[in-house]
Amino acid sequence: MHTAKMKAPRKPLRIQNTENFGYLFILPFFLVMIVFSLAPTLFTLWISFTKWNFFSDMTWVGLDNYIQVLKGKMFYKSLLNTLRIMLLALPACIIAALGIAYMLEVKFKKFARTFKAISFLPYVTTPVAVGVLFGLLFDYQTGFINIFMQKLGLAKDPVYWMANPNYVVMIVALIVFWKNLGYFMLLYFAGLKSVPQEMYEAADIDGANTWHKFWYVALPTIKPITVFIVVTSIIWGLQIFDEPALLVVGTDNNLSIASTLGGPEKSVYTLVSYVYEEGFILFRTGTASAVAYLMTIVIVLLAWVGFKLLNREGSGR
Amino acid sequence: MNTGGKSHFAAGLSFYTLIAVLTVVSLAPFYAMIVMGTYDSFQLFRFNGLPSDYILHNFATISKTEFPTFMKNSLVMSLSSVFFSLLASALCGYGFAKFRFKGNKMLYNLVLFTMMVPSQLSIVAYVYEMKLFHLNDSLVPSILPYVFAGFGVFWMTQYIKDIVPTEVLESARIDSAGEFRIFFSIVVPMITPAVITLGLLNFVWSWNSFFVPLVTINDSRLFTVPLGINSFNSLYYQDNGAKILALSIATMPVVLLYLIFSNRLQSGLTAGAVKA
Incomplete structure (x- = not known):
């Protein structure tokens, strides 16, 4: 003092x-x-405004790379592939995570801790292990899924999963779902803790059932968590690369990431696959840089749209 | 009343079933991986869910390959990422949390903004820059992204704001302790929990990282585990059993850390959503 x-x-x-x-x-x-x-x-x-292969002299080409990319097919194909994986996996994953987290939190609290720990394990697992593992599970000859289906009589002949472009997309979506379910649940658990107990009690007095309490009490309170999940999912979902690349290279012997990129009919060729192929396989760095910038613009735009849509819906209710 | 109880019971039962199914689905691939790693490759299609006695053969196969080197490289990369990212983000977080210098808020917002920018945006020039600095074909390019990751700074700034009382710093200053001594001998011991959590997160992220090592490391002696596993495809093309055992071993460090510190990791990963 x-x-x-x-x-x-x-x-x-x-x-x-x-x-x-x-x-x-x-x-x-x-x-x-x-x-x-x-x-x-x-x-x-x-x-992105030049022609260059890391070693040559740089040639200024202006907007040419952007024009070529936007005129070509690959940018739209890779964008649609990426969006398809996201749409197949993420909405279902978010809804499932929310539903399960809510049920565990309000009705089955004693299981919450254990289940939380178990379901989160896939999120921390090395993507390369996940890729190889799912590749093996869906293998034509030795895969557990085919053996299982044949034993149960669901399929007469083994299904050649990894050769079918649509199946590969579904398997990648399954990986994304499997990986993120526990993580999203964890976020919702954290959010549901912030719902004041008195609000549930007040709803009880008004005669609300579980569903009403979910819809009118819990959901509006944990809205920020939903916004966070949707916006971050858009941001990293559009950058997806490891899962598809490592799945399709997984069990194919003698093959490399470069030669299997995109899988059958390039159905899981994502935006980052495009950047990778142009930049580090074909050494067209100008094109790769233009794609990287276009991808970032798409990410920012979609994240912004997602944010705006969710916030508008909330103010309406 | 009676029917209500019955439907309640039915709902409970179906929910337990759902939880049971999800538990199996979450764990089954792990179990399959661990068990398949004990099989001879030619017996894999006879997989019946029980371990086989072939594990020692697979283990011998792996130890003859470069797999131990891959593990060592991954360990060096991940531990360096942890150390340097902790140092940079603790210092920076302390700077933002406890000093009201000009531009503090603006620079902090800039850091938050970088968290939203995809890392692939700079990758082409980043790889070239690494070539210029002769850092290509080293583990350095795979370590640096964790050092300049905005999340660490965000995490440390929030934690230091909440935990470290300014009065303690003031009284240390009155005792004329130097600013860096105050940081290392007063602040660091107070923020140990946040340091451990962030360290764990960085270890997991770095251990699992794939894209940056893929585009910067060509020399197979420097391969990290994810790249090395990929190279098993061409080297030991038939030996899926050994490969799966290698995967089980590669997954172990992260799973062990998770089992021991699951609460810390969970709180760290939800921090962005709950605090922001």
Whole structure:
């Protein structure tokens, strides 16, 4: 106390100096970020206006790469492939996660902890293991799924899952669903904890059933979680690459990521597959950079649309 | 009343069934992986759910390959990612949380914004930059993205704001302790739980990372586990049994960490949604 009073006249100056120490603390992070993230992001924008293969001289071509990409088929195909995987997996996954989390939270609380831990395991598993594993499960000859189906009499002959473009899409969607169900549930659990118990009790007095309580009490309260899940799902869902790439390379012997990219009829050839192929297999860095920027624009636009749509719906109710 | 009880019972039963099915579906692939890793490749189609006695052969096959090197590379990469990302984000988070310098809010928002930008946006120039610095074909390009990841800064800033009282820092300053000494001897011990959680998350993310190693590492001696497993395809083309055992081993570190620290990992992964 006394010290503070004695030093009072000098205090403003000292504080001023201390506050500027903040720059020193944030410096290491910003140094790395500027050199290894911001600089290459801007340089990629530059590359997208050139013709270049990492080694040749750069030739300025203006908007040509963008025009070529937007005129070609591959950008739309990869975008639609990506969206198809997302639409097959994510809405169902979000609804299932919400339903199960709510039931566990309000009615079967004693199972919640154990089930939470089990269902989250797929989320932390190495994607390469997941890819190989699902590839083996759906293998033509030795796959458990085919053996199972034949034993139960569901199929007479084994199904060649990995050769059928539509089945491959469904398997990738299944992986995405399987992987994220536990994670989404975890987020909903965290959100449901914030619903005040008194609100449920008040609803009970009004004679509300489980469904009413879910629809009118829980759902509006955990809206921010839903918004978070939808927006982040759009952002990373459009960047999906590991799961499809590692599934189709999984059990195909003697093959590499490059040669199997996209699977049969390129049905799981995603936006990032396109960036990867143009940039690191064909070394058309200009095209790859243009695709990367177009992909980012799509991501920002769709994330924004998702955010706006969800928020409008909420204010309506 | 009676019918209500019955329908309640039916609803409960069907829900338990659903939970049971989902538990099996969540765990079955793991179980299948662990058991299939004990099979001779030629016996895989006779898979009956029980382990076989071939595991030692598969183990011998794996240890003769470069798989131990892949594990070592993955470990070096993941532990370095953890260390450097913790250092950078704890320092930066402390700077944002406890110093009111000019531009604090704007720079913090910039960091939050970078969390939404896809990492592939800069990948072409990033790979070229690594070539220029002669860092291609090393583990460095796979480590750096964790050092400049905005999530760590977000996580640390929030935690330090909540946990570290400014008065403690003030009194340390009155005792004329240096700013960096205050950070390392007062702040760091107070934020240990957040450091552990963020470290675990970074370990898991880094261990599972695939895309950046794929485009920056060509030398097979530097392959991490995900890249190495992929190369099993051409080297030991028939030996799926050994490959699956390798996968089981590769999945172990992350699963073990998860089983031990599941609460911490869960709280870390929900932080973005609940706190933001």
